[in-house]
Amino acid sequence: MDIVTAQEMYERDQTALEVAGLEGKWLMENAGRAVTYDLLAHIHKEHRIVVLIGAGNNGGDGFVIARTLLNLGYDVEAWQVVPDAKITGDAEAHKRIFQASGHPYRRLKSLEDLNTSLCRADVCIDAMLGIGVKGRLREPYADIVRLCNEKAVMRLAVDLPTGVPADEGEKDFEAFEAHYTSIIEAPKLSLFLQHAQPFYGKWSVVEIGLPVKQLPDHRRRLWEIADVKKTLTNRDAYSHKGSHGKGLVIGGSRQMPGSVAMTARAALRSGAGLIAISTDPGAISSISPFIQEATFVEGGGQVPDVSGYDGVAVGMGMGRESLRGEWIERLVCESKTPLLIDADGLYLLKNSLDALKQREIPTVLTPHPGEFAHLTGLSIGEILQSPFSHSKDFAERYGVYLVLKGPSTIITGPDGEQRVDVSGNSGLAKGGSGDVLSGILLSMMMQTDCLMDALSNGCVLHGFTADLLVQDGHSKVDLLASDVIEGLSRTFRTLSSSSISLRSLCP
Ligand SMILES: NC(=O)C1=CN([C@@H]2O[C@H](COP(=O)(O)OP(=O)(O)OC[C@H]3O[C@@H](n4cnc5c(N)ncnc54)[C@H](O)[C@@H]3O)[C@@H](O)[C@H]2O)[C@H](O)CC1
Ligand SMILES: [K+]
Numbered sequence: 001m002d003i004v005t006a007q008e009m010y011e012r013d014q015t016a017l018e019v020a021g022l023e024g025k026w027l028m029e030n031a032g033r034a035v036t037y038d039l040l041a042h043i044h045k046e047h048r049i050v051v052l053i054g055a056g057n058n059g060g061d062g063f064v065i066a067r068t069l070l071n072l073g074y075d076v077e078a079w080q081v082v083p084d085a086k087i088t089g090d091a092e093a094h095k096r097i098f099q100a101s102g103h104p105y106r107r108l109k110s111l112e113d114l115n116t117s118l119c120r121a122d123v124c125i126d127a128m129l130g131i132g133v134k135g136r137l138r139e140p141y142a143d144i145v146r147l148c149n150e151k152a153v154m155r156l157a158v159d160l161p162t163g164v165p166a167d168e169g170e171k172d173f174e175a176f177e178a179h180y181t182s183i184i185e186a187p188k189l190s191l192f193l194q195h196a197q198p199f200y201g202k203w204s205v206v207e208i209g210l211p212v213k214q215l216p217d218h219r220r221r222l223w224e225i226a227d228v229k230k231t232l233t234n235r236d237a238y239s240h241k242g243s244h245g246k247g248l249v250i251g252g253s254r255q256m257p258g259s260v261a262m263t264a265r266a267a268l269r270s271g272a273g274l275i276a277i278s279t280d281p282g283a284i285s286s287i288s289p290f291i292q293e294a295t296f297v298e299g300g301g302q303v304p305d306v307s308g309y310d311g312v313a314v315g316m317g318m319g320r321e322s323l324r325g326e327w328i329e330r331l332v333c334e335s336k337t338p339l340l341i342d343a344d345g346l347y348l349l350k351n352s353l354d355a356l357k358q359r360e361i362p363t364v365l366t367p368h369p370g371e372f373a374h375l376t377g378l379s380i381g382e383i384l385q386s387p388f389s390h391s392k393d394f395a396e397r398y399g400v401y402l403v404l405k406g407p408s409t410i411i412t413g414p415d416g417e418q419r420v421d422v423s424g425n426s427g428l429a430k431g432g433s434g435d436v437l438s439g440i441l442l443s444m445m446m447q448t449d450c451l452m453d454a455l456s457n458g459c460v461l462h463g464f465t466a467d468l469l470v471q472d473g474h475s476k477v478d479l480l481a482s483d484v485i486e487g488l489s490r491t492f493r494t495l496s497s498s499s500i501s502l503r504s505l506c507p
Helices: 006-020 024-042 057-071 089-100 111-120 141-150 225-231 257-269 281-290 322-334 344-358 369-376 380-385 387-398 433-447 451-471 481-505
Strands: 048-053 075-080 123-127 154-158 180-184 202-206 220-222 246-250 274-279 295-298 311-314 339-341 363-365 401-404 409-412 418-421
Touching (some): 024 057, 057 075, 057 123, 057 154, 225 481, 246 257, 246 433, 257 274, 257 281, 274 281, 311 433, 339 344, 369 380, 380 387, 387 401, 387 409, 401 451, 409 451, 433 451, 433 481
Parallel strands (some): 048 123, 123 154, 180 202, 220 418, 311 339, 363 401
Antiparallel strands (some): 401 409
16 A cells, blocks of 8 residues: 655646546545545444534545535534635535535534534544645634544544644644544555654545556555565475575674574574574573574674575674674675674664665665664654655665664665555564564565565564464563564464465365
């Protein structure tokens, strides 16, 4: 599913008009009806519903929604919150259809009247502003939004909650706090921003009839379990351990032996053929009981020889001594093997960014916002405010694959393509989760031709496993990173059993 900016959404509407003759009025009818049927899952016949209608096309959708609900026999009060003169274009056309259908609407004269109506209502549908909002809300929207937010009503938003900017880069806004948002055609960037997402509540996306094959490809998509099923490499019946990648995990220390154990174990549980660990010799006895299948290579204080491996993950629990920084620089400059750099490795990489630019073999960096702030010199606040553009700038400038971890993980390729993974839950906010993710990613990197697919699939497998575990058996409080490793077996079984049942349906 594509993810768009406001500008890209307007371009899509324009394309629909130019290539398919789909006029705005038709799209508005489609959008209003699709949203209505989506919202019906949250509305009962006995509910009293208030529809709030603003000045632009989001308000136009509101007229279609109010009309459709009234036609279906729901108890609806439609409130136009701006003067008549402000309703123009397609919205005005739909206002006329609304009136011609014999439905009344109310015009906001005083906030007191609306307050009385909202006090009686069970459901409030926000069709005031959508992707056209600019800057902080002006009146009467700001007052109305405050009023709605303090009422004990179910708040449903159309496309975006009024006041939430569609794009990244803005942090200080006041907005309608929706319990549920019915998003039109494609999620907007702000759905994936930590400070904006809570305003959306739960959400889904409705389709409004745009000519999808003709639309410009903005190369930014949501990556979901269905995409994983389509792209995950099948295990060939005649394969051997060498067919699934020979990986090396470099890291761990006496103080942090568990990190590499988890990375190695997660890599093997996700299908890697062979995993070797290069670590502080003093840590081997603590690590080996947890991962009998791994072999150990003698580090001997030297940068390990990585030739002969299909992929290398480096940095987990490695410590930050300057000697390790030299290793990172040498690996970046000299190794001809795809590299994944995480944790302490990212900290040390800061001094080798020029070398990174020169490197021609694929490199994957997996920072959380704090590590990315360290790498870029930006603040964590700046990263969180504009994670899409900062990720893209960095990945393009240094020619790397960047996995910016968070509740919405953004995966960016060196050519600027972006994927977003929203699987997972707060149970993953614990030490060790990143080590497990690195192991899964290493395994996927070695088994998938397209690195973007490998990384996107790895992120979803990690989050989806955590979701399965808290649905059944675990809670978000007790979930451990090591539970996720053991939970991978269920995820892979789920994925393969669904493909078997699909196959069994085919003639
Ligand atoms: N393909 C589609 O996605 C379709 C979407 N539709 C809906 O149309 C809106 C976008 O419509 P647009 O008219 O461009 O913008 P808005 O309705 O969001 O608002 C414009 C309106 O808002 C005023 N305004 C801007 N900023 C502020 C502010 N800070 N405070 C107060 N008022 C503000 C501005 O002056 C304008 O009057 C999209 O979200 C969908 O809901 C179509 O229905 C179908 C196709
Ligand atoms: K809205």
